[in-house]
Amino acid sequence: MTDDHTDRALTWAALLAKWTEFAQSALALPNDEEGGRLKEAVPSIIGLQAVTHACAEIRDLPEAERALGEDKADMLIKKHAGELNTIWRGEQMPEAIVELVEDARLAFRAATEGGVEWVVEGESLIAPHPGELLGALVEAGFSGDLFLPTPGVPLFQNAPAAFMRGVDIETEAGGMALAHIPLFLGDEVSGHEVPVARQVYRQFDFSKGGPVRDLVQPMDAALTPGQPLLIPAILAGEVQPIALPIPGTEHQKPLPVEFEA
Numbered sequence: 001m002t003d004d005h006t007d008r009a010l011t012w013a014a015l016l017a018k019w020t021e022f023a024q025s026a027l028a029l030p031n032d033e034e035g036g037r038l039k040e041a042v043p044s045i046i047g048l049q050a051v052t053h054a055c056a057e058i059r060d061l062p063e064a065e066r067a068l069g070e071d072k073a074d075m076l077i078k079k080h081a082g083e084l085n086t087i088w089r090g091e092q093m094p095e096a097i098v099e100l101v102e103d104a105r106l107a108f109r110a111a112t113e114g115g116v117e118w119v120v121e122g123e124s125l126i127a128p129h130p131g132e133l134l135g136a137l138v139e140a141g142f143s144g145d146l147f148l149p150t151p152g153v154p155l156f157q158n159a160p161a162a163f164m165r166g167v168d169i170e171t172e173a174g175g176m177a178l179a180h181i182p183l184f185l186g187d188e189v190s191g192h193e194v195p196v197a198r199q200v201y202r203q204f205d206f207s208k209g210g211p212v213r214d215l216v217q218p219m220d221a222a223l224t225p226g227q228p229l230l231i232p233a234i235l236a237g238e239v240q241p242i243a244l245p246i247p248g249t250e251h252q253k254p255l256p257v258e259f260e261a
Contacts, residue, residue, distance in 0.1 A: 037087050044080040044087075045097065048104045051076045055107035070112050077104045110195035113220070115144075115165030117198065118181060122188030125155045126250050133184045134239045141173040143237035146181075147197065147219075147230040152245025155200065155229060159214055159257045161185050163197045163230065201226030202255070211252065216259045 029035035051073055061069045081101045084093065127149040137146070144166025149155050162181055167174045182189050197219040203226035205212045217224055232240045 041087050044083040047080040048100050052104045052107045055111040058111040114195045117160050117194040118162040118189045118191045120155050120157050120159050120161050121190050140176045146234040148233040150229050150231050152249045154252045156254050156257050159200045160198045200229040214255050214257045
């Protein structure tokens with residue numbers, strides 16, 4: 001059985017062979033305008049594919065090298081995307097190449113902003129104050145970010161209930177977080193890796209008497225009206241102040257959970 005290093009070497013070798021074949025096949029393209037553009041775009045296309053693949057390994061870099069790896073990937077994506085935009089200036093870029101650029105950007109976001117998200121599977125979830133959990137995680141060496149529900153405030157089915165990033169799940173702290181966060185949230189949650197953090201905004205219409213829906217959006221989306229229900233519990237390994245539950249908030253009636261990209 002091969003180890004991870006050998007597996008990666010084989011994967012890169014296979015990709016190199018694929019890219020070589022692609023570059024050679026491009027030579028047969030016609031010399032008309034579109035064929036000429038595609039020929040000119042070959043280095044940038046291969047470059048974007050390489051960066052997309054490499055982004056999956058950024059988290060495996062030693063911590064001291066990770067920031068440099070992220071900066072280089074970001075620079076290369078912008079460079080290759082800019083070259084492609086120049087090649088198709090004034091013309092519609094082929095959809096496949098647009099998707100290639102978007103794939104690279106998404107891979108970069110997943111490598112730098114992604115993490116583990118837990119989602120409410122039951123009808124609702126009400127989390128207690130997380131003080132004990134946070135103390136245990138930090139004591140175990142948790143050095144990333146953790147977002148948890150506002151204590152005492154209900155979240156409803158399909159809403160994100162927690163998000164964790166910046167922690168190697170192979171470490172003691174990462175393994176402890178994976179085990180204890182769902183226990184803290186309760187049985188009816190599911191966890192999975194996501195490319196970006198999401199926030200839940202409770203939105204109000206006071207002409208209708210109060211909250212009307214919970215809107216789920218990327219956490220870095222433009223300013224969104226409403227009350228954010230996931231709060232920073234740990235940031236860069238530092239426990240954040242969290243207020244005690246407000247009596248009565250647990251009686252919120254179920255609300256529709258809606259999603260926007």
